[in-house]
Amino acid sequence: MKPGILSPYCEKDISACGLTGIISKKGRKIKGEVIIKSISCMDERGNGLGGGFAAYGIYPDYKNHYALHIMYNDKKSIPVTEEYLREAVRIAHQEEIPTRKVKAIVNPPYFMRYFVNPPVEIHEYMAHESEELREDNYIVKTVMHINSEIPGAFVVSSGKNMGAFKGVGFAYQIADFFMLENYEGYIWTAHNRFPTNTPGWWGGAHPFTLLDWSIVHNGEISSYGINKRYLEMFGYKCTLLTDTEVVTYMLDLLIRRHGLPIKLACSALASPFWKDIKRMDEGGKKLMTALRMVYGSALLNGPFAILFAHSKGLVGLSDRVKLRPLVAGEKDDMVYMASEESAITAICPNPDKVYRPDAGEPVIVELEKQN
Amino acid sequence: MQINAAGCHYRTLNQQIKDAVKRGEKSIELLNVNGQRYIGDGISGETKIIINGVPGNDLGAFMSGPTIIVNTFAQDGVANTMNDGKIVIKGHAGDVLGYGMRGGKLFVKGDVGYRVGIHMKEYEDKIPVIITGGRAGDFFGEYMAGGILILLNLNNEKPERAVGSYLATGMHGGVIYIRGDIDKYQLGEGVGIVELKEADNIVLNKLISEFCKDLNIDTKSVFNKPFKKLIPVSKRPYEKLYAY
Numbered sequence: 001m002k003p004g005i006l007s008p009y010c011e012k013d014i015s016a017c018g019l020t021g022i023i024s025k026k027g028r029k030i031k032g033e034v035i036i037k038s039i040s041c042m043d044e045r046g047n048g049l050g051g052g053f054a055a056y057g058i059y060p061d062y063k064n065h066y067a068l069h070i071m072y073n074d075k076k077s078i079p080v081t082e083e084y085l086r087e088a089v090r091i092a093h094q095e096e097i098p099t100r101k102v103k104a105i106v107n108p109p110y111f112m113r114y115f116v117n118p119p120v121e122i123h124e125y126m127a128h129e130s131e132e133l134r135e136d137n138y139i140v141k142t143v144m145h146i147n148s149e150i151p152g153a154f155v156v157s158s159g160k161n162m163g164a165f166k167g168v169g170f171a172y173q174i175a176d177f178f179m180l181e182n183y184e185g186y187i188w189t190a191h192n193r194f195p196t197n198t199p200g201w202w203g204g205a206h207p208f209t210l211l212d213w214s215i216v217h218n219g220e221i222s223s224y225g226i227n228k229r230y231l232e233m234f235g236y237k238c239t240l241l242t243d244t245e246v247v248t249y250m251l252d253l254l255i256r257r258h259g260l261p262i263k264l265a266c267s268a269l270a271s272p273f274w275k276d277i278k279r280m281d282e283g284g285k286k287l288m289t290a291l292r293m294v295y296g297s298a299l300l301n302g303p304f305a306i307l308f309a310h311s312k313g314l315v316g317l318s319d320r321v322k323l324r325p326l327v328a329g330e331k332d333d334m335v336y337m338a339s340e341e342s343a344i345t346a347i348c349p350n351p352d353k354v355y356r357p358d359a360g361e362p363v364i365v366e367l368e369k370q371n
Numbered sequence: 372m373q374i375n376a377a378g379c380h381y382r383t384l385n386q387q388i389k390d391a392v393k394r395g396e397k398s399i400e401l402l403n404v405n406g407q408r409y410i411g412d413g414i415s416g417e418t419k420i421i422i423n424g425v426p427g428n429d430l431g432a433f434m435s436g437p438t439i440i441v442n443t444f445a446q447d448g449v450a451n452t453m454n455d456g457k458i459v460i461k462g463h464a465g466d467v468l469g470y471g472m473r474g475g476k477l478f479v480k481g482d483v484g485y486r487v488g489i490h491m492k493e494y495e496d497k498i499p500v501i502i503t504g505g506r507a508g509d510f511f512g513e514y515m516a517g518g519i520l521i522l523l524n525l526n527n528e529k530p531e532r533a534v535g536s537y538l539a540t541g542m543h544g545g546v547i548y549i550r551g552d553i554d555k556y557q558l559g560e561g562v563g564i565v566e567l568k569e570a571d572n573i574v575l576n577k578l579i580s581e582f583c584k585d586l587n588i589d590t591k592s593v594f595n596k597p598f599k600k601l602i603p604v605s606k607r608p609y610e611k612l613y614a615y
């Protein structure tokens with residue numbers, strides 16, 4: 001059987017997005033085939049208009065460089081982008097992202113990856129001088145510039161020792177296209193997309209990433225407008241026409257820039273109801289009230305289940321009333337999270353433990369040792 | 372008969388099941404099921420289907436008569452709009468079980484997720500029953516219009532939380548029995564907690580004995596704690612919502 005036993009009947013099915021993620025807490029490498037097998041169980045949740053993967057630990061040779069995966073819709077944008085990159089960053093290595101011809105994928109964009117570091121002067125002044133000159137903020141600015149100013153070029157991912165691979169197709173077709181069987185990572189996430197109210201295009205497939213954050217999402221962010229305007233105040237530009245983009249930037253803002261612990265950041269995105277805050281102890285009441293006041297514009301409204309990965313861990317979170325499914329499983333040092341339990345049992349037939357996290361209750365998994 | 376479901380698309384698998392039911396097979400055992408949706412949907416008759424592996428969403432939807440035994444656990448949407456028959460799950464199950472269920476029985480040994488038994492309804496002798504051995508999430512019995520929902524809260528890792536919030540919000544028919552405590556904040560609008568009467572004990576005894584027999588549970592371990600009974604205080608809880 002081919003992975004992704006997609007309907008021999010090939011017609012439109014009523015469905016919703018599917019997501020899955022794996023992490024080895026010991027940082028052991030997991031082969032690409034594993035995540036492909038898992039996501040392919042949920043072809044029914046997508047409709048072939050978007051599939052994608054994020055993988056961590058795949059570029060050990062350049063692990064101290066930011067790996068920019070850039071998608072070119074138009075080959076004319078390549079010289080423009082590369083000219084900009086040569087000015088903006090130091091490129092240690094660049095190459096085409098290997099792809100193979102896949103029958104179902106017609107007219108794909110062109111993909112390059114660049115392993116870069118900010119200019120030397122950024123290193124010297126860094127954090128002390130100003131926020132702008134922090135190395136990671138400099139990379140964010142570079143990404144935002146390419147996405148918003150260079151037509152036809154989009155940064156698909158920009159973290160260290162990680163990368164996103166995504167496009168229009170079922171996840172297993174995208175995996176085939178990018179030859180993901182050749183990669184090994186200690187964290188993987190994957191997504192089968194069923195676009196509802198935003199276009200199914202290559203940049204709109206999941207995961208959405210920034211630096212080493214990557215998000216896959218099932219649902220719909222109805223608060224997109226509020227979230228987007230809030231993020232714009234901090235220099236984020238939403239250019240990818242899909243609601244999920246705001247989740248990525250919001251986590252970057254709350255966790256990396258504002259220094260919130262992951263659990264608290266999750267409480268800002270899926271904050272407890274006032275009726276539940278009322279029942280908390282004084283400390284909890286104070287904290288949650290403050291969080292809701294300060295980060296009211298970070299609240300995500302609408303149904304969602306998300307997996308967000310970063311270089312040190314994997315987090316699963318569903319909305320406050322659980323309008324989208326999320327299941328987690330554990331076996332030894334492996335943790336699995338997915339929309340459906342079958343996506344876990346497909347790659348781990350006998351998990352030690354399976355559980356369904358409560359609404360708004362994050363499942364936070366961290367690496368045992370630094371990778 | 373046995374059907375090996377490994378690598379089988381759900382439509383191919385379900386067609387084989389339907390053909391077997393049509394031929395009058397009395398017992399069908401499915402092997403290596405993993406995520407195939409809609410198993411047993413819309414079938415009727417007396418067949419018994421035994422599932423090994425993890426059945427996909429909407430197991431037994433619109434089913435009218437057969438029995439399904441799941442040896443492991445199940446996902447979301449089991450017994451969606453089920454009309455008659457019985458589904459027994461030996462592990463836990465997911466969200467939105469028994470949505471709009473109109474008859475038959477659904478027994479789950481372990482925990483269940485959110486929105487279980489919402490929109491259940493009954494008509495004359497068609498009274499759907501859902502019994503859950505573990506705990507349940509929010510919106511248990513939301514908009515319930517009929518039928519019987521029983522939550523046993525056994526082997527609960529979080530015993531203080533037998534059931535979530537918005538319990539039976541908008542309930543206007545049927546009855547819910549919960550073994551354990553309920554805090555007032557969990558209760559939805561328009562629901563009242565009342566004392567159990569003799570008739571309730573007869574119903575509970577009968578149904579729980581059947582549940583315990585099917586799932587190998589000691590009946591005594593269930594009746595060592597009192598039950599709470601929930602009923603609607605109004606047949607039309609939202610009648611006056613927009614009429615002032």
